[in-house]
Amino acid sequence: MPSPTLGFARAGGAPSGTPTKITQGSQTRGGIGESTLRPDGTLKVTGEFAYSSDMWHEDMLWGHILRSTVAHAEIVSLDTGEALATPGVYAVMTYDDLPTEVRTYGLEIQDTPVLAHGKVRHHGEPVAIVAADHPETARRAAAKIKVEYRELPVITDEASATAPDAVLVHENRDDHHIGHVPHPNIVHRQPIVRGDVSAARERADVVVEGEYCFGIQDQAFLGPESGLAVPDEDGGVHLYIATQWLHSDLRQIAPVLGLPEDKVRMTLAGVGGAFGGREDLSMQIHACLLALRTGKPVKIVYNRFESFFGHVHRHPARLYYEHGATRDGKLTHVACRIVLDGGAYASASPAVVGNASSLGIGPYVVDDVDIEAIALYTNNPPCGAMRGFGAVQACFAYEAQMDKVAKELGMDPVEFRQRNAMEQGTIMPTGQPVDSPAPVAELLRRVKAMPLPPERQWESSEGADVRQLPGGLSNTTHGEGVVRGIGYAVGIKNVGFSEGFDDYSTAKVRMEVLAGEPVATVHTAMAEVGQGGVTVHAQIARTELGVTQVTIRPADTQVGSAGSTSASRQTYVTGGAVKNACELVRERVLELGRRKFGTYHPAWATAELLLEDGKVVTDGGEVLATVADVLEDEVVEIEAEWRHRRTEPFDLRTGQGNGHVQYSFAAHRAVVEVDTELGLVKVIELACAQDVGKALNPLSVIGQIQGGTAQGLGVAVMEEIIVDPKTAKVRNPSFTDYLIPTILDTPTIPVDVLELADDHAPYGLRGIGEAPTLSSTPAVLAAIRNATGLELNRTPVRPEHLTGK
């Protein structure tokens, strides 16, 4: 049975010391480091797991949102009369029906109208909402709302945004970035300057310039935006919702509803993937407004068409790079300018700018850098968080540049990268030292050392198996014109929220004895979006409390914030919070034991005590008592916040500052076969090597790496939201026209996992979810360049880019 390589390598020797000594959790099964299975797995394979779109309530109504048909326009008139008169319709609401003066929201800048106010700024902006007794009735009633638009010129790129007579996308900005941006159509600008690029340029033997273009990628999570809002008797509302961060939603929803936060109760419903697309609000406020207006439960479910308009996308970008190097293959300097299109509303654009700039030169040692990143306000679709968050676009460009410089030097591209690879102790362009392992050269070595897939795999005794060839069952070639190419790339991603953000998490852990057995309960507000946080929380509780039975409570706002399921941060931060709360509970249990039994055995006072397998034991393994005897009827429950190391903002002029918590690294090798006559690409293999610090659940780690790799593959060869540059309207909002990789498009993804502990992080772990999305795309592009000899400065690559010479 063929299966991908699953390599795990640990650095550092096994723990030494006296053989009798045991450490907390080492005697308890199902703890960290094991590939325990998902607690929600059975429900998910039987169809019983309740996703947000599966919510149902007696007497519920269906909500629907009317969206703008144009990108930039004044609303001249709005007539809801006919819609409201439609049988089965319970409510129609527009801007004028909003209950309070708070009528906008946003992650950082509150610039997004709940419903359009006299103007729309992008195609598909919410204008009105309808509640009816059948989803089709709601949809048809919404279509009866008459909106008259007076169209305005559209801002679609940097030139139109910053032209002297440019229309302002937002007229009266008062956010905290307006003071340092060169134009009101620029959301945020972050320069990073270190050393002296002009002087360094003089030392360079080769200087290579390049201009790159990155298309708009959609998260394309499969579970559509959806939720159910149920009015409460006390005038509040209970929202069952798929989101990445319950408390961030709550903070934005409550003021618009005019309710205190404790009257907006939120419970996480099943989340069908997220990838950044659920950081911003979608239908949350709309469902609550309709529920409070009608007094009935209201469910809203987007269809796929609406989903393309209902969440922010990955920023498209134009990137301009200059790299210099000496003849012996050392980088002298990098200068770059990264222009991100944030679309009509700010969303996460400022933070994406921070990432793109601070990670803009990649995992390399360069003393002289001049970096600038900006995000524009335009009338294009709003863009914000997506897996990789600014680092993806930069990686695509700097890795293309690294290949170009290597070629100019006549040097092997992997060797050139290794000569410039950062390592522990390297100073980032921001001045921040990298103070944990950064095995960039080693990851490249490992990925290069993996065996290559055999050539001409399509050949068999019965002729060509076209399924293995570019074009597949379309039967476009039997191998004629097919050329193989190999490409490499490596990337760097930050882990956690950066730039001084108070990025904490909260966990509540309870320990009690039920039916004679100790049982732990873990309660957090962490959004499980598929990544497996719930699996890991149970593992941590088993390790820290020495129990086998762990219950994970549903995530809700009855416990403190867990922060966002973003930025590869949840295992680190909420995992850290669960570990911390477990340690506090363990101390309390041991304290109870000392009080109760301390006089019977001196070890209670003198030995290091552990909880193992339901017992209190010494670190020498001697059993002192059972947890059941210690606790009896007592319940120990502790809720505590936990924080990682503080970060600081980047200086607005120089970009200097210890802005990031941790860095994460992955490298890819892509093997492609290209039908050079038709421009069709088949990716044969995408091998990945990644350092994960410590794999808490190896099976889930591999799953994250393979999933991230596939998303990088998608934006390399097929995924792009096409926006008409004349009208700023989206042309392909469907899975018919926006293609994501199928199982036929996705190759085998062998993974080599390195575990070099980061001493600053819980268990030495490193956030892993995003890094594999970075290097996957440029590796595929490099392989296609290698096969075709073409320059290819944009992604995704389409057939016409490969044939239209």
Add this chain to the structure above:
Amino acid sequence: MRVNFTVNGRPQEADDVWEGESLLYVLRERLGLPGSKNACEQGECGSCTVRLDGVPVCSCLVAAGQVQDRDVVTVEGLADYAKQRDRVTSGGTALDEARQWAARGTDSQTGEGGELSPIQRAFIDAGAVQCGFCTPGLLVAADEMLERNPDPSDADIREALSGNLCRCTGYEKIMDAVRLAAARQGEEV
């Protein structure tokens, strides 16, 4: 209109069905069977895959009226369907057996206690489930393929599952799961 059809071996009647409703809508919203998923509702993603008279179809593209007097199997009935297949090669379900389905309890928190089909077990064991939204459709499609082709090559698996999109896994663990189910099936014979 009223639609009478069989779902997972049991006769079902849906009333007040609007002519434009899909089989998917009727299953999810009228019969309380939300296991079949609504990821695109345009036949592109396969998340709503069910078997209609044994043939895998996207239930979002089947008008409810088209299923009158026909047999539908959804992910909710997959375990029983697989068990039934093992026992008999053709024919319907005995009434006594159908009654037992409702009597069998499962833990609402974890789903433990219920029986799983080999393909369901393999998806859990291989780590093929992340967010799980594509899982029901993939399970129905993969189960049907293994019924036709008990010893599939990798190319066969990819071809059979090419109508089912997954955004989380990169498909590798799904390949592992189908290989695992096929291997376990082979061991039993």
